[in-house]
Amino acid sequence: MEVKNNIKLIFKYLILNIKKQAQYKISFILNIIMMIANDAFFIIQWHIIFSIVPSLGGYGFNEVLLIWSLTAGGFGLSHLFFNGVYNIPDIIYRGKLDVYLTQPKNLLLNIGCSSTDISAIGDIIYGFIALIIIGAKFTTWLIYFPLIICSAVIITATHIIYASLAFYIKRGDAIASSINRSMITFGTYPMTIFNSTIKIILYSIVPAAVIGFIPSQIILNFSIYNLLFFVGFAIISTLLAFFVFNKGLKKYSSGSVMEVRL
Amino acid sequence: MNKYWQIFKINFKENLQSYVNTILSIVSFCIIIYIFVNLWGYIYTNGTPVINGYTYANMLWYLISAEIICYCSSGRYVVRGINNDVKTGKVAYTLNKPYNYYIYAVVSDMGEIIFKYIFIILAGLLMGLVFVGLPTFSLVMVLPIIFAFFLSSLMSSLLFAIVGLLAFWIEDATPFYWLVSKFFLILGIIFPPEFFPSWVQPIIIYSPVYSIYSGTSKLVANFSWELYANVTISQIVYIIIFALLGLWVLSKAVKKVNINGG
Numbered sequence: 408m409e410v411k412n413n414i415k416l417i418f419k420y421l422i423l424n425i426k427k428q429a430q431y432k433i434s435f436i437l438n439i440i441m442m443i444a445n446d447a448f449f450i451i452q453w454h455i456i457f458s459i460v461p462s463l464g465g466y467g468f469n470e471v472l473l474i475w476s477l478t479a480g481g482f483g484l485s486h487l488f489f490n491g492v493y494n495i496p497d498i499i500y501r502g503k504l505d506v507y508l509t510q511p512k513n514l515l516l517n518i519g520c521s522s523t524d525i526s527a528i529g530d531i532i533y534g535f536i537a538l539i540i541i542g543a544k545f546t547t548w549l550i551y552f553p554l555i556i557c558s559a560v561i562i563t564a565t566h567i568i569y570a571s572l573a574f575y576i577k578r579g580d581a582i583a584s585s586i587n588r589s590m591i592t593f594g595t596y597p598m599t600i601f602n603s604t605i606k607i608i609l610y611s612i613v614p615a616a617v618i619g620f621i622p623s624q625i626i627l628n629f630s631i632y633n634l635l636f637f638v639g640f641a642i643i644s645t646l647l648a649f650f651v652f653n654k655g656l657k658k659y660s661s662g663s664v665m666e667v668r669l
Numbered sequence: 670m671n672k673y674w675q676i677f678k679i680n681f682k683e684n685l686q687s688y689v690n691t692i693l694s695i696v697s698f699c700i701i702i703y704i705f706v707n708l709w710g711y712i713y714t715n716g717t718p719v720i721n722g723y724t725y726a727n728m729l730w731y732l733i734s735a736e737i738i739c740y741c742s743s744g745r746y747v748v749r750g751i752n753n754d755v756k757t758g759k760v761a762y763t764l765n766k767p768y769n770y771y772i773y774a775v776v777s778d779m780g781e782i783i784f785k786y787i788f789i790i791l792a793g794l795l796m797g798l799v800f801v802g803l804p805t806f807s808l809v810m811v812l813p814i815i816f817a818f819f820l821s822s823l824m825s826s827l828l829f830a831i832v833g834l835l836a837f838w839i840e841d842a843t844p845f846y847w848l849v850s851k852f853f854l855i856l857g858i859i860f861p862p863e864f865f866p867s868w869v870q871p872i873i874i875y876s877p878v879y880s881i882y883s884g885t886s887k888l889v890a891n892f893s894w895e896l897y898a899n900v901t902i903s904q905i906v907y908i909i910i911f912a913l914l915g916l917w918v919l920s921k922a923v924k925k926v927n928i929n930g931g
Contacts, residue, residue: 582689
Protein backbone atom coordinates (compact mmCIF):
# COMPACT_ATOMS: atom_id res chain seq x y z
CA MET A 408 0.00 0.00 0.00
CA GLU A 409 2.80 2.36 0.98
CA VAL A 410 4.71 1.55 -2.22
CA LYS A 411 1.58 2.33 -4.25
CA ASN A 412 1.13 5.64 -2.42
CA ASN A 413 4.77 6.58 -2.98
CA ILE A 414 4.55 5.83 -6.71
CA LYS A 415 1.41 8.00 -6.88
CA LEU A 416 3.29 10.75 -5.05
CA ILE A 417 6.26 10.52 -7.44
CA PHE A 418 3.99 11.04 -10.45
CA LYS A 419 2.04 13.85 -8.78
CA TYR A 420 5.32 15.63 -8.07
CA LEU A 421 6.43 15.10 -11.67
CA ILE A 422 3.23 16.59 -13.11
CA LEU A 423 3.47 19.56 -10.74
CA ASN A 424 7.15 20.18 -11.60
CA ILE A 425 6.47 19.99 -15.34
CA LYS A 426 3.50 22.39 -15.06
CA LYS A 427 5.69 24.80 -13.10
CA GLN A 428 8.42 24.83 -15.73
CA ALA A 429 6.05 24.86 -18.69
CA GLN A 430 5.16 28.43 -17.73
CA TYR A 431 8.35 29.51 -19.52
CA LYS A 432 7.26 28.01 -22.84
CA ILE A 433 10.26 28.95 -25.04
CA SER A 434 12.79 27.87 -22.43
CA PHE A 435 10.83 24.63 -21.85
CA ILE A 436 10.80 23.62 -25.51
CA LEU A 437 14.38 24.79 -26.17
CA ASN A 438 15.67 22.73 -23.24
CA ILE A 439 14.20 19.55 -24.72
CA ILE A 440 15.16 20.17 -28.36
CA MET A 441 18.70 21.32 -27.58
CA MET A 442 19.32 18.31 -25.35
CA ILE A 443 18.34 15.98 -28.19
CA ALA A 444 20.72 17.90 -30.51
CA ASN A 445 23.39 17.84 -27.78
CA ASP A 446 23.24 14.04 -27.51
CA ALA A 447 22.94 13.58 -31.27
CA PHE A 448 26.27 15.35 -31.85
CA PHE A 449 28.03 12.25 -30.52
CA ILE A 450 26.73 10.23 -33.47
CA ILE A 451 29.29 12.17 -35.57
CA GLN A 452 32.05 11.19 -33.12
CA TRP A 453 31.29 7.49 -33.39
CA HIS A 454 30.72 7.66 -37.13
CA ILE A 455 34.28 9.05 -37.56
CA ILE A 456 35.81 6.51 -35.17
CA PHE A 457 34.16 3.59 -36.94
CA SER A 458 35.34 4.91 -40.30
CA ILE A 459 38.89 4.34 -38.96
CA VAL A 460 38.38 0.98 -37.20
CA PRO A 461 35.49 -1.40 -37.89
CA SER A 462 34.86 -2.21 -34.24
CA LEU A 463 36.05 -1.59 -30.69
CA GLY A 464 36.47 -5.03 -29.11
CA GLY A 465 33.39 -6.38 -30.88
CA TYR A 466 31.38 -3.20 -30.46
CA GLY A 467 30.38 -1.53 -33.72
CA PHE A 468 28.39 1.64 -34.41
CA ASN A 469 24.98 0.09 -33.60
CA GLU A 470 26.19 -1.45 -30.35
CA VAL A 471 27.77 1.82 -29.16
CA LEU A 472 24.58 3.67 -30.04
CA LEU A 473 22.68 1.11 -27.96
CA ILE A 474 24.96 1.90 -24.97
CA TRP A 475 24.28 5.61 -25.59
CA SER A 476 20.54 4.98 -25.75
CA LEU A 477 20.55 3.09 -22.44
CA THR A 478 22.80 5.60 -20.65
CA ALA A 479 20.83 8.60 -21.94
CA GLY A 480 17.54 6.91 -21.00
CA GLY A 481 18.70 6.06 -17.47
CA PHE A 482 20.23 9.47 -16.94
CA GLY A 483 17.09 11.12 -18.33
CA LEU A 484 14.71 9.18 -16.06
CA SER A 485 16.88 9.94 -13.02
CA HIS A 486 16.86 13.69 -13.72
CA LEU A 487 13.18 13.69 -14.67
CA PHE A 488 11.85 11.98 -11.55
CA PHE A 489 14.55 12.52 -8.94
CA ASN A 490 16.40 15.67 -9.94
CA GLY A 491 16.15 16.87 -6.34
CA VAL A 492 18.84 14.43 -5.22
CA TYR A 493 21.33 16.41 -7.31
CA ASN A 494 20.65 19.36 -4.97
CA ILE A 495 21.24 17.39 -1.75
CA PRO A 496 24.69 18.88 -0.96
CA ASP A 497 23.37 22.41 -1.47
CA ILE A 498 20.26 21.69 0.65
CA ILE A 499 22.44 20.37 3.48
CA TYR A 500 25.08 23.11 3.17
CA ARG A 501 22.52 25.92 3.30
CA GLY A 502 20.51 24.32 6.11
CA LYS A 503 17.45 23.98 3.91
CA LEU A 504 16.76 20.42 5.03
CA ASP A 505 14.53 21.65 7.89
CA VAL A 506 11.61 22.35 5.60
CA TYR A 507 11.68 18.77 4.24
CA LEU A 508 12.08 17.26 7.71
CA THR A 509 8.79 18.78 8.84
CA GLN A 510 6.82 17.19 6.00
CA PRO A 511 5.09 13.82 6.54
CA LYS A 512 6.44 11.89 3.52
CA ASN A 513 9.68 9.90 3.26
CA LEU A 514 12.50 12.44 3.46
CA LEU A 515 14.72 11.14 0.67
CA LEU A 516 11.78 10.61 -1.69
CA ASN A 517 10.48 14.08 -0.88
CA ILE A 518 13.85 15.71 -1.68
CA GLY A 519 14.36 13.61 -4.81
CA CYS A 520 10.98 14.48 -6.31
CA SER A 521 11.19 18.15 -5.35
CA SER A 522 12.54 19.19 -8.75
CA THR A 523 12.60 18.06 -12.38
CA ASP A 524 15.19 18.78 -15.03
CA ILE A 525 13.14 19.38 -18.16
CA SER A 526 16.09 18.75 -20.48
CA ALA A 527 15.97 15.14 -19.22
CA ILE A 528 12.93 14.66 -21.49
CA GLY A 529 15.34 15.36 -24.37
CA ASP A 530 17.67 12.60 -23.11
CA ILE A 531 14.80 10.10 -22.96
CA ILE A 532 13.57 11.06 -26.45
CA TYR A 533 17.15 10.72 -27.74
CA GLY A 534 17.25 7.21 -26.25
CA PHE A 535 14.25 6.30 -28.39
CA ILE A 536 15.70 7.98 -31.49
CA ALA A 537 18.92 5.99 -31.07
CA LEU A 538 16.89 2.77 -30.87
CA ILE A 539 15.08 3.71 -34.10
CA ILE A 540 18.41 4.51 -35.83
CA ILE A 541 19.88 1.10 -34.99
CA GLY A 542 16.64 -0.64 -36.00
CA ALA A 543 16.10 -2.24 -32.60
CA LYS A 544 14.10 -5.46 -32.52
CA PHE A 545 10.69 -5.72 -30.84
CA THR A 546 12.20 -7.61 -27.89
CA THR A 547 14.75 -4.80 -27.35
CA TRP A 548 11.92 -2.24 -27.18
CA LEU A 549 10.14 -4.53 -24.74
CA ILE A 550 12.95 -4.79 -22.20
CA TYR A 551 14.30 -1.27 -22.80
CA PHE A 552 12.10 0.42 -20.19
CA PRO A 553 12.78 -1.99 -17.31
CA LEU A 554 16.51 -1.69 -18.09
CA ILE A 555 16.60 2.13 -18.09
CA ILE A 556 14.52 2.19 -14.89
CA CYS A 557 17.21 0.06 -13.21
CA SER A 558 19.92 2.31 -14.72
CA ALA A 559 18.13 5.39 -13.39
CA VAL A 560 17.91 3.80 -9.93
CA ILE A 561 21.66 3.06 -9.95
CA ILE A 562 22.57 6.58 -11.17
CA THR A 563 20.31 8.19 -8.53
CA ALA A 564 21.45 5.91 -5.69
CA THR A 565 25.14 6.41 -6.50
CA HIS A 566 24.66 10.16 -6.46
CA ILE A 567 22.86 10.02 -3.10
CA ILE A 568 25.71 7.98 -1.60
CA TYR A 569 28.35 10.53 -2.66
CA ALA A 570 26.11 13.55 -2.05
CA SER A 571 25.64 12.38 1.57
CA LEU A 572 29.31 13.26 2.11
CA ALA A 573 27.98 16.82 2.44
CA PHE A 574 26.83 15.85 5.96
CA TYR A 575 30.51 15.44 6.88
CA ILE A 576 32.52 17.76 4.62
CA LYS A 577 31.91 21.27 3.28
CA ARG A 578 32.30 20.63 -0.46
CA GLY A 579 30.48 17.32 -0.84
CA ASP A 580 28.78 18.70 -3.97
CA ALA A 581 32.06 18.85 -5.89
CA ILE A 582 32.86 15.18 -5.18
CA ALA A 583 29.32 13.99 -5.97
CA SER A 584 29.07 15.89 -9.25
CA SER A 585 32.57 14.79 -10.23
CA ILE A 586 31.62 11.11 -9.72
CA ASN A 587 28.37 11.71 -11.59
CA ARG A 588 30.21 13.28 -14.55
CA SER A 589 32.73 10.43 -14.63
CA MET A 590 29.91 7.88 -14.65
CA ILE A 591 28.26 9.48 -17.65
CA THR A 592 31.55 9.99 -19.52
CA PHE A 593 32.81 6.43 -19.02
CA GLY A 594 29.29 5.01 -19.32
CA THR A 595 29.01 5.87 -23.01
CA TYR A 596 32.13 3.91 -24.05
CA PRO A 597 32.33 0.14 -24.57
CA MET A 598 34.21 -1.35 -21.63
CA THR A 599 36.22 -3.52 -24.03
CA ILE A 600 38.71 -0.66 -24.57
CA PHE A 601 39.69 -0.37 -20.89
CA ASN A 602 42.22 -2.43 -18.95
CA SER A 603 41.19 -4.66 -16.05
CA THR A 604 42.27 -2.27 -13.25
CA ILE A 605 40.04 0.51 -14.53
CA LYS A 606 37.24 -2.00 -15.15
CA ILE A 607 37.20 -2.95 -11.45
CA ILE A 608 36.56 0.73 -10.60
CA LEU A 609 33.90 1.05 -13.31
CA TYR A 610 32.03 -1.97 -11.97
CA SER A 611 32.13 -0.80 -8.35
CA ILE A 612 32.85 2.66 -6.89
CA VAL A 613 32.13 4.57 -10.12
CA PRO A 614 29.60 2.15 -11.64
CA ALA A 615 29.75 3.55 -15.17
CA ALA A 616 29.87 0.06 -16.71
CA VAL A 617 26.69 -0.95 -14.92
CA ILE A 618 24.46 1.83 -16.28
CA GLY A 619 24.99 1.32 -20.03
CA PHE A 620 27.38 -1.48 -20.89
CA ILE A 621 25.82 -4.24 -18.74
CA PRO A 622 22.25 -3.59 -19.96
CA SER A 623 23.59 -3.53 -23.53
CA GLN A 624 25.12 -6.96 -22.87
CA ILE A 625 21.76 -8.17 -21.56
CA ILE A 626 20.18 -7.12 -24.88
CA LEU A 627 22.97 -8.31 -27.17
CA ASN A 628 24.16 -11.51 -25.47
CA PHE A 629 21.59 -12.38 -22.83
CA SER A 630 22.94 -14.12 -19.77
CA ILE A 631 21.08 -14.63 -16.52
CA TYR A 632 24.23 -13.70 -14.56
CA ASN A 633 24.36 -10.23 -16.14
CA LEU A 634 20.66 -9.72 -15.44
CA LEU A 635 20.99 -10.82 -11.81
CA PHE A 636 24.09 -8.66 -11.37
CA PHE A 637 22.32 -5.64 -12.88
CA VAL A 638 19.12 -5.97 -10.82
CA GLY A 639 21.09 -6.89 -7.70
CA PHE A 640 23.31 -3.84 -8.14
CA ALA A 641 20.22 -1.61 -8.38
CA ILE A 642 18.72 -3.08 -5.19
CA ILE A 643 21.94 -3.00 -3.16
CA SER A 644 22.87 0.53 -4.26
CA THR A 645 19.37 1.76 -3.32
CA LEU A 646 19.57 0.17 0.14
CA LEU A 647 23.06 1.57 0.58
CA ALA A 648 21.88 5.04 -0.48
CA PHE A 649 19.11 5.04 2.17
CA PHE A 650 21.52 3.71 4.78
CA VAL A 651 24.29 6.25 4.06
CA PHE A 652 21.85 9.16 3.84
CA ASN A 653 20.08 8.26 7.11
CA LYS A 654 23.42 7.74 8.85
CA GLY A 655 24.59 11.17 7.66
CA LEU A 656 21.28 12.75 8.67
CA LYS A 657 22.18 12.19 12.32
CA LYS A 658 25.08 14.62 11.80
CA TYR A 659 22.80 17.33 10.40
CA SER A 660 22.46 20.46 12.47
CA SER A 661 19.70 22.84 11.52
CA GLY A 662 20.41 26.28 10.04
CA SER A 663 18.54 29.50 10.72
CA VAL A 664 17.28 29.90 7.16
CA MET A 665 13.56 30.61 6.93
CA GLU A 666 11.89 28.88 4.02
CA VAL A 667 8.41 27.85 2.99
CA ARG A 668 7.71 24.96 0.63
CA LEU A 669 4.20 24.59 -0.74
CA MET B 670 41.04 49.75 -17.08
CA ASN B 671 42.19 49.46 -13.47
CA LYS B 672 38.69 48.47 -12.31
CA TYR B 673 38.67 45.52 -14.73
CA TRP B 674 42.13 44.49 -13.49
CA GLN B 675 40.75 44.52 -9.93
CA ILE B 676 37.75 42.38 -11.01
CA PHE B 677 40.19 39.95 -12.64
CA LYS B 678 42.30 39.77 -9.45
CA ILE B 679 39.25 39.23 -7.21
CA ASN B 680 38.05 36.31 -9.34
CA PHE B 681 41.54 34.85 -9.51
CA LYS B 682 41.89 35.01 -5.71
CA GLU B 683 38.38 33.62 -5.14
CA ASN B 684 39.49 30.40 -6.76
CA LEU B 685 42.26 30.02 -4.22
CA GLN B 686 39.52 29.40 -1.63
CA SER B 687 37.90 26.53 -3.55
CA TYR B 688 40.87 24.18 -3.70
CA VAL B 689 38.57 21.11 -3.58
CA ASN B 690 37.02 22.19 -6.90
CA THR B 691 40.48 22.65 -8.39
CA ILE B 692 41.63 19.20 -7.28
CA LEU B 693 38.46 17.63 -8.67
CA SER B 694 38.87 19.49 -11.96
CA ILE B 695 42.35 18.02 -12.26
CA VAL B 696 41.07 14.51 -11.44
CA SER B 697 38.21 14.89 -13.91
CA PHE B 698 40.65 16.17 -16.58
CA CYS B 699 42.96 13.20 -16.03
CA ILE B 700 40.01 10.80 -16.32
CA ILE B 701 39.04 12.24 -19.72
CA ILE B 702 42.64 12.02 -20.97
CA TYR B 703 42.85 8.47 -19.69
CA ILE B 704 39.73 7.54 -21.69
CA PHE B 705 41.36 9.02 -24.81
CA VAL B 706 44.59 7.14 -24.09
CA ASN B 707 42.61 3.88 -24.01
CA LEU B 708 40.38 4.71 -26.97
CA TRP B 709 43.12 5.95 -29.32
CA GLY B 710 45.58 3.35 -28.02
CA TYR B 711 43.08 0.70 -29.12
CA ILE B 712 42.47 2.40 -32.49
CA TYR B 713 46.19 2.82 -33.30
CA THR B 714 47.02 -0.72 -32.12
CA ASN B 715 44.32 -2.17 -34.39
CA GLY B 716 44.84 0.25 -37.28
CA THR B 717 47.72 1.97 -39.06
CA PRO B 718 50.59 3.82 -37.25
CA VAL B 719 49.66 7.12 -38.97
CA ILE B 720 46.01 8.15 -39.29
CA ASN B 721 45.21 11.24 -41.40
CA GLY B 722 48.79 12.48 -40.86
CA TYR B 723 48.74 11.98 -37.07
CA THR B 724 50.85 9.47 -35.17
CA TYR B 725 49.59 8.23 -31.80
CA ALA B 726 51.85 10.77 -30.03
CA ASN B 727 50.66 13.66 -32.26
CA MET B 728 47.05 12.66 -31.67
CA LEU B 729 47.41 12.45 -27.92
CA TRP B 730 49.17 15.83 -27.66
CA TYR B 731 46.44 17.33 -29.83
CA LEU B 732 43.74 15.91 -27.54
CA ILE B 733 45.55 16.96 -24.36
CA SER B 734 45.92 20.55 -25.64
CA ALA B 735 42.32 20.77 -26.81
CA GLU B 736 41.09 19.38 -23.49
CA ILE B 737 43.26 21.86 -21.55
CA ILE B 738 41.59 24.75 -23.40
CA CYS B 739 38.16 23.14 -22.99
CA TYR B 740 38.60 22.49 -19.26
CA CYS B 741 39.89 25.96 -18.50
CA SER B 742 37.61 27.97 -20.75
CA SER B 743 34.53 25.85 -21.26
CA GLY B 744 32.25 28.91 -21.09
CA ARG B 745 30.03 27.15 -18.55
CA TYR B 746 30.71 29.65 -15.78
CA VAL B 747 30.24 32.80 -17.80
CA VAL B 748 26.93 31.56 -19.25
CA ARG B 749 25.72 30.34 -15.84
CA GLY B 750 26.76 33.64 -14.22
CA ILE B 751 24.80 35.78 -16.68
CA ASN B 752 21.85 33.35 -16.52
CA ASN B 753 21.71 33.61 -12.74
CA ASP B 754 22.04 37.39 -12.81
CA VAL B 755 19.05 37.58 -15.17
CA LYS B 756 16.93 34.96 -13.39
CA THR B 757 17.49 36.29 -9.88
CA GLY B 758 17.18 39.93 -10.91
CA LYS B 759 20.73 40.64 -9.72
CA VAL B 760 21.33 42.15 -13.14
CA ALA B 761 19.39 45.23 -11.97
CA TYR B 762 22.22 45.96 -9.52
CA THR B 763 25.09 45.09 -11.84
CA LEU B 764 23.86 47.11 -14.82
CA ASN B 765 23.95 50.40 -12.92
CA LYS B 766 27.52 49.87 -11.67
CA PRO B 767 30.28 51.98 -13.29
CA TYR B 768 31.48 49.20 -15.57
CA ASN B 769 30.35 47.55 -18.77
CA TYR B 770 28.46 44.35 -17.85
CA TYR B 771 29.75 42.39 -20.88
CA ILE B 772 33.41 43.27 -20.17
CA TYR B 773 32.81 42.56 -16.46
CA ALA B 774 31.50 39.05 -17.31
CA VAL B 775 34.47 38.34 -19.60
CA VAL B 776 37.10 39.66 -17.19
CA SER B 777 35.58 37.69 -14.27
CA ASP B 778 35.66 34.55 -16.41
CA MET B 779 39.30 35.20 -17.40
CA GLY B 780 40.25 35.43 -13.71
CA GLU B 781 38.96 31.89 -13.23
CA ILE B 782 40.42 30.63 -16.53
CA ILE B 783 43.98 31.81 -15.82
CA PHE B 784 43.85 30.25 -12.35
CA LYS B 785 42.79 26.89 -13.81
CA TYR B 786 45.46 27.01 -16.50
CA ILE B 787 48.22 26.86 -13.88
CA PHE B 788 47.08 23.44 -12.68
CA ILE B 789 45.51 21.91 -15.77
CA ILE B 790 48.54 22.63 -17.99
CA LEU B 791 50.77 20.89 -15.45
CA ALA B 792 48.39 17.92 -15.27
CA GLY B 793 48.23 17.77 -19.09
CA LEU B 794 52.02 17.87 -19.42
CA LEU B 795 52.34 15.09 -16.88
CA MET B 796 49.74 12.90 -18.62
CA GLY B 797 51.43 13.48 -22.00
CA LEU B 798 54.89 12.69 -20.65
CA VAL B 799 53.68 9.50 -18.96
CA PHE B 800 51.80 8.13 -21.95
CA VAL B 801 53.67 9.36 -25.07
CA GLY B 802 56.77 11.30 -23.97
CA LEU B 803 57.84 14.83 -24.91
CA PRO B 804 56.11 16.75 -27.70
CA THR B 805 58.22 17.71 -30.74
CA PHE B 806 58.52 21.48 -30.21
CA SER B 807 61.58 23.20 -28.70
CA LEU B 808 61.69 25.50 -25.65
CA VAL B 809 61.70 28.64 -27.86
CA MET B 810 58.16 27.78 -28.90
CA VAL B 811 56.77 27.50 -25.37
CA LEU B 812 55.97 31.19 -24.89
CA PRO B 813 54.23 31.64 -28.27
CA ILE B 814 52.14 28.53 -27.53
CA ILE B 815 51.15 29.85 -24.09
CA PHE B 816 50.17 33.15 -25.73
CA ALA B 817 48.05 31.22 -28.27
CA PHE B 818 46.31 29.43 -25.37
CA PHE B 819 45.60 32.81 -23.75
CA LEU B 820 44.08 34.22 -26.97
CA SER B 821 42.00 31.03 -27.39
CA SER B 822 40.54 31.47 -23.94
CA LEU B 823 39.87 35.17 -24.40
CA MET B 824 38.07 34.38 -27.65
CA SER B 825 36.06 31.61 -26.03
CA SER B 826 35.12 33.83 -23.11
CA LEU B 827 33.99 36.67 -25.39
CA LEU B 828 31.90 34.24 -27.45
CA PHE B 829 30.25 32.45 -24.52
CA ALA B 830 29.46 35.77 -22.82
CA ILE B 831 27.44 36.62 -25.96
CA VAL B 832 25.67 33.25 -25.62
CA GLY B 833 24.98 34.11 -21.96
CA LEU B 834 23.48 37.48 -22.96
CA LEU B 835 20.76 35.55 -24.84
CA ALA B 836 19.26 34.97 -21.38
CA PHE B 837 17.92 38.54 -21.60
CA TRP B 838 15.52 37.29 -24.30
CA ILE B 839 14.81 33.65 -23.37
CA GLU B 840 15.31 33.52 -19.53
CA ASP B 841 17.74 30.59 -19.83
CA ALA B 842 20.63 30.52 -22.31
CA THR B 843 21.86 27.08 -21.19
CA PRO B 844 20.40 25.16 -24.18
CA PHE B 845 22.38 27.42 -26.54
CA TYR B 846 25.47 26.80 -24.44
CA TRP B 847 25.03 23.04 -24.90
CA LEU B 848 24.70 23.41 -28.63
CA VAL B 849 27.73 25.68 -29.10
CA SER B 850 29.89 23.63 -26.74
CA LYS B 851 28.98 20.33 -28.43
CA PHE B 852 29.66 21.91 -31.81
CA PHE B 853 33.14 22.81 -30.51
CA LEU B 854 33.62 19.40 -28.89
CA ILE B 855 32.97 17.40 -32.03
CA LEU B 856 34.46 19.72 -34.65
CA GLY B 857 37.47 20.98 -32.69
CA ILE B 858 38.28 19.06 -29.52
CA ILE B 859 38.05 15.33 -30.06
CA PHE B 860 39.17 15.31 -33.71
CA PRO B 861 41.67 17.43 -35.66
CA PRO B 862 40.19 18.97 -38.86
CA GLU B 863 41.98 16.37 -41.04
CA PHE B 864 39.63 13.66 -39.70
CA PHE B 865 36.59 15.26 -41.37
CA PRO B 866 35.50 14.94 -45.03
CA SER B 867 37.38 17.31 -47.35
CA TRP B 868 34.33 19.55 -47.89
CA VAL B 869 33.94 20.11 -44.11
CA GLN B 870 37.61 20.99 -43.50
CA PRO B 871 37.56 24.55 -44.99
CA ILE B 872 34.43 25.32 -42.91
CA ILE B 873 36.27 24.27 -39.74
CA ILE B 874 39.48 26.12 -40.65
CA TYR B 875 37.71 29.47 -41.17
CA SER B 876 35.38 29.03 -38.17
CA PRO B 877 36.02 30.05 -34.54
CA VAL B 878 36.42 26.33 -33.73
CA TYR B 879 39.80 26.39 -35.44
CA SER B 880 41.02 29.58 -33.77
CA ILE B 881 39.97 28.40 -30.29
CA TYR B 882 40.72 24.67 -30.41
CA SER B 883 42.07 23.02 -33.57
CA GLY B 884 44.72 25.58 -34.55
CA THR B 885 46.08 26.05 -31.04
CA SER B 886 46.14 22.29 -30.37
CA LYS B 887 47.90 21.62 -33.67
CA LEU B 888 50.66 23.97 -32.51
CA VAL B 889 51.41 21.57 -29.64
CA ALA B 890 51.02 18.43 -31.77
CA ASN B 891 53.10 19.68 -34.68
CA PHE B 892 54.47 23.24 -34.33
CA SER B 893 55.40 25.44 -37.28
CA TRP B 894 55.86 29.25 -37.40
CA GLU B 895 53.60 29.48 -40.44
CA LEU B 896 50.81 27.74 -38.56
CA TYR B 897 51.46 29.96 -35.55
CA ALA B 898 51.09 33.12 -37.65
CA ASN B 899 47.84 31.84 -39.20
CA VAL B 900 46.35 30.89 -35.84
CA THR B 901 47.33 34.16 -34.14
CA ILE B 902 45.97 36.35 -36.95
CA SER B 903 42.65 34.47 -36.98
CA GLN B 904 42.43 34.71 -33.17
CA ILE B 905 42.99 38.49 -33.17
CA VAL B 906 40.43 39.02 -35.94
CA TYR B 907 37.82 36.93 -34.11
CA ILE B 908 38.55 38.65 -30.78
CA ILE B 909 37.82 42.05 -32.35
CA ILE B 910 34.64 40.73 -34.02
CA PHE B 911 33.32 39.05 -30.85
CA ALA B 912 34.15 42.03 -28.62
CA LEU B 913 32.27 44.43 -30.90
CA LEU B 914 29.39 41.98 -31.31
CA GLY B 915 29.17 41.44 -27.54
CA LEU B 916 29.01 45.17 -26.82
CA TRP B 917 26.30 45.55 -29.47
CA VAL B 918 24.27 42.61 -28.10
CA LEU B 919 24.52 44.08 -24.58
CA SER B 920 23.24 47.45 -25.81
CA LYS B 921 20.18 45.62 -27.23
CA ALA B 922 19.83 43.32 -24.20
CA VAL B 923 19.57 46.09 -21.59
CA LYS B 924 16.47 47.37 -23.39
CA LYS B 925 14.78 44.02 -22.63
CA VAL B 926 15.20 44.37 -18.87
CA ASN B 927 12.02 44.82 -16.84
CA ILE B 928 12.66 45.79 -13.25
CA ASN B 929 9.68 45.18 -11.00
CA GLY B 930 11.07 46.56 -7.78
CA GLY B 931 11.41 44.42 -4.67
